[in-house]
Amino acid sequence: MHIEFTDTRSPEYYRNRFPDRTSRAAKMLSAVVYPIGIVAVFIVVGGEFSPNALVTGGLLILAAIAAIGFARWLAVRAARRTAPVPVAELTPHDWVLTDERLVASTAESSTGYEWSAFEAMFVLDDAYLLRTRTGQAVDIPRAPLTPEQDAELRTFLCAVVDRPESSIGPDHLDSAIVPDRPDSATSSSAESPAA
Structure with a gap:
């Protein structure tokens, strides 16, 4: 992938x-x-x-x-009330999803995760929300994906978190998960993919 x-x-x-x-x-x-x-x-x-x-x-x-x-x-x-949104969250992000890892980067920073870091997945209408073993959340927007990419990614993520694809929602998340901060993950500006 x-x-x-x-x-x-x-x-x-x-x-x-x-x-x-x-x-x-x-x-x-x-x-x-x-x-x-x-x-x-x-x-x-x-x-x-x-x-x-x-x-x-x-x-x-x-x-x-x-x-x-x-x-x-x-x-x-x-x-x-409008939720406070960090300015960094509103800047363009580049996502690179491979068989080995997920990398989300901006012009200033890059955050990467090995797929083995995730233990749960929530399928929302416009995003895949992944949770690490430590409770951090990482989202992957679905809007930019083609239907084929969305299906491929869904099948891949189900295998990553060991969840049968037939059990996938969309889920309605009512959890206390807070957004992941780049300083709590592996960050490196050298990993930034070319835009």
Whole structure:
């Protein structure tokens, strides 16, 4: 396999890869609401609608309503907020994908990974997101790939992470993975491919 392409990622692309923590907090808070509601109903019914049971159940229901409102506020805030994107991420990147390694480079730097460094892959609508054993994330944009290159790369990546191709999504990533920084990988400006 030998695939080379150049792509410039937009702020929207970057935001979709690495969702705002506020959005994740809203989802977690929403998940707490259902158990609170069930406990409130159980207390009211189990207490045979006694005044104490009604007060306790009512307070729990008010807490659930407050949690729903706060989760909604966090979700709206996350949707309106633009994720901070490092300037280096918005510059053109050259990708060189071979059987041995992945190299992503800009005019100033180059970052390379051996394929054996990756243990998980997420297939998103516009990118392949790879995760190393240490939790770092590396993305490969799919838009510049031809359909043949995309199919070849998908098959190759499935073999790299030992995942059956039939299990591939697209996945909907809701993780706390943060973007990889060039200083945490093997960097060398000498590896820069010709543009």
